[in-house]
Amino acid sequence: MAGETRIWTPIDYEADGKQSDCLRLPHSTDLSAYGWVPIPLVCIKNGTGPTALLIAGNHGDEYEGQIALSNLARETRHHKVSGRLVILPALNFPAVAAGRRVSPLDEGNLNRSFPGDAAGSPTQMIAHYVCAVLIPMADIVVDLHSGGRSLDYVASALVRPGRTAEEHEKLLRLMRLFGAPISFISDGTGGGGLTTLAAAAQEQGALALTTELGGGATLSKAGLALAEAGLKRLLKDQEILRDVAVEPASPTRFMTVRGHSAFVYAPSRGIFEPAADIGAEVLGGQIAGRIHFPDLPTREPETLFFETSGLVACRRAPSLTERGDCLFKVMADIDVGPDQVSHA
Structure with missing residues (x-):
């Protein structure tokens, strides 16, 4: 993860208020020598308090999280926040725009690219920015996934095993609060391993929760409803959205x-x-x-x-x-x- 990020944004993460703009990912092409690719970004801050980093579109063909975070960004007023929300509903924007799991710019799978490279491919630069700039300011990280084009998933939440008993219990509590029908614990050995966003977040001490909300390159209404309700429960528990109305979490079944x-x-x-x-x-x-x-x-x-x-x-x-x-x-x-x- 060496090197200084080449991505920049006019958003001031330390300023109170609601800011909506984008990250600027440098990308030089035949028709745009000094161009950049936009990555939508919303920062909502009010005073001091914890920071929640909320991400969707890590894979571009997974839609429930993209809509849930867009709705949250649009509806949340900054005076209702205590602390900070950093919302990226389309983190791998080139893949989101193409409706693909991987980026059409470099065929990069973002959730297999962490901790990234400041001077690497576009996908590696995004991963590096998340690790170097966004995760260090976060107390909790939520990465909303679904099965994408190739898989249909039962609605579920997942975490990596905690590195200590205390961290493990905190992660289990997050899954209970999120309230998915299924919650499972995975170290990613058979898939992303240490190259996922969740692994990168855990390495820096943030609590990280991932989801699977549907799949088949379509939209699950149940998955969308779970994402919206689960996020509100987590944000209320963190006292970032203290006044938000929430429904009690349904029991979850722990699996592996x-x-x-x-x-x-x-x-x-x-x-x-x-x-x-x-x-x-x-x-x-x-x-x-x-x-x-x-x-x-x-x-x-x-x-x-x-x-x-x-x-x-x-x-x-x-x-x-x-x-x-x-x-x-x-x-x-x-x-x-x-x-x-x-x-x-």
Whole structure:
């Protein structure tokens, strides 16, 4: 994360009031030699108090968080805030504008790019700015995700395991307050590992919560409602929005993902026929689905099975698959102690 950021903004994070503008991401092209790419930014500050960094559009094809944060930014008046809200509803704006998981500028996956590089590609520069400028001012970080084009997810919240028992308990409390139907603990070993925004936030001592609110490149009304209600509960608890009306959080089910055996992957290219829905309870050895081969119509479909028992957390949305595509992920119930860690 060495180097001084090249991104700049006219927003003064220390000034009271409500400011709406953008980060300016330098990007030189054939038709814009000294140009920049806008990344929408809203800062709402009133006096002293904690800071919440609220992010969506880390992946551009995940929509519930983008709308939830836009609504929050539009509706919140600065005199109702105690402390500071820093809101970025479209953090990876090039990907958001393209409706893609990765940036069309450099094919960068932002949530696999932390802590970033001040002199790197556009995606690496965004990650660096978040780590160098935004996270250090934050007490709590919320990164709103969904399944995007490729996956449909059960509505859930997730955290990394706390580094201490005290931090772990604080993170569990955040998930209870957010109130998703499912909450799971993941160290990201099977996915983003230490390259995610949540990992970068934890490294700097901020409490970080991530979500999965739907998927399939569409909008889940239930996921949007959960994002809006859960954010308000968190912000009221942090005393940043003291007067906001909130509904009590629903009970949450704590779960984890037990290694690579919890996943079902496509072994071949073909058309995926699922045999289970997201949220379904499945058993190890149960049929997960079939891969069909329309280019070889006399070939028998290939049958796939779940290796482990549990709840189907996500399922592939597109029917056409390539070898290695994730088709399912299964989660198992856990006791919420500090030693319970996921590897997904």
